[in-house]
Amino acid sequence: MSQHKMVFIGGAGNMAGAVIGGMVASGYPADSIVATGRNAEKLKEFTGKTGVRGSTDNLAAIRDADVVVLSVKPQMMKELCDTIADEVSTRKPLVITLAAGIPLAAYQRWLGAGVPIIRAMPNTPALVGTGVTGLYAGEGVTDEQKSVATQMADAVGIAIWVEEESGIDQVIAVSGSGPAYYFQFMESMIDAAEKAGMSRADAERLTLQTALGAAKLAVAADVDVAQLKQNVMSPNGTTERAVKRFQEGGLPELVEHAMRDCAARAAEMAKELDK
Template structure:
């Protein structure tokens, strides 16, 4: 019998995970989603065919897993109102909210709970996500397996054994879709200056990125070797790569990702004090 999973929040990320679960064969009648107002739930219920409720505590009362999918800014209020229902049931808690430590979530929910923190990214909305997961000491092996099953429904899952490493996950994958969107934007602009129509440059850049990622994921070779395989001595690719290296691309990426991780730490401190 499938574990009963309740999503607190029915926004884009929750809907993406639910849709992925259903596509992977998870039974619809084992999934519930909540939201404060019925108008937010109607399209989710009609599209996904799951149970919905505007009563968080009631929805948690029979849950084996509770997925917290609300904005970090309102998480404390939501958790404190759920405390009695959660303590009565002791479900696995999975949070997809950025910046809130497992210890803080556990305290807001009354303590002594199995908590998994998940840092997903927006490609999860199209089933191509990448998520870093961290489990506190109360999470059993079976619960780890269940969390993996739920999140793999929308993409790749990688576990980290130290919670602080979720800040690095934020830099490497959580915020990283925007890095690639910036690259697409820059390539489109450069392509148009070279004479291509904007839509042609955009499609070529995006398809090339998709193909490069697919090649890298399907290959046992390191990215550096794949890069060298494209570069002919004295050729066009070598000239472009030399220019990127001379311009400090590696340093720029390192500085940007460090800034991202530092902001993730700051947000954790700010949100934890609310």
């Protein structure tokens, strides 16, 4: 794993904290990582747990950084960029943003032309090392810099590069928001089992373990998920009847429409945040 001095602004937050933890666990030297935050007590607790260095001064932290990772809420991003723009535009470190919805054009205005920027869209399973991170590189990003972003994403799951910035909206629709789709389905299964007479605790235990097992089987199998579904179904059996009910109820079309709406909203947010 190549080593660069990396500064995570907002590094003690959940998502950045998960990435840092994954990198350190994967062998990235903790003393090459700096996490910044406004809450000194929380930052001290985080650095004590991970071994990385901490700072409450963003500008001081990035002065000799090779990579600056921006991990603050989208609504706070412009204010942050304004405070570090002079340093970033002069030195031009690689900037990786973990914030959803803000297009590269906005960062280029806020940080200055010529700054290499990568948009990264991780999802919440990164918190347990099974995340997906969509990545898009702006102009001027080198292969070595792309490798840094890939290593960062691989530390908490897998990395997927998209060729067009609009591809990030599709990543959001599939993996960024995707965990909530599965949580919704799990919730519905748990509710249905409880209504049928099962205890809530047993319904939750069975549902979550089944979801985990199905996902692991799908990852390990050498056939696609359509075939895995068929493997569970017997002609005129219990599973077939349940799956037919899903199909007759329009589940495939509903999923497609929901994902389209998600991607459309991501595009709308980009326009709103770019104003």
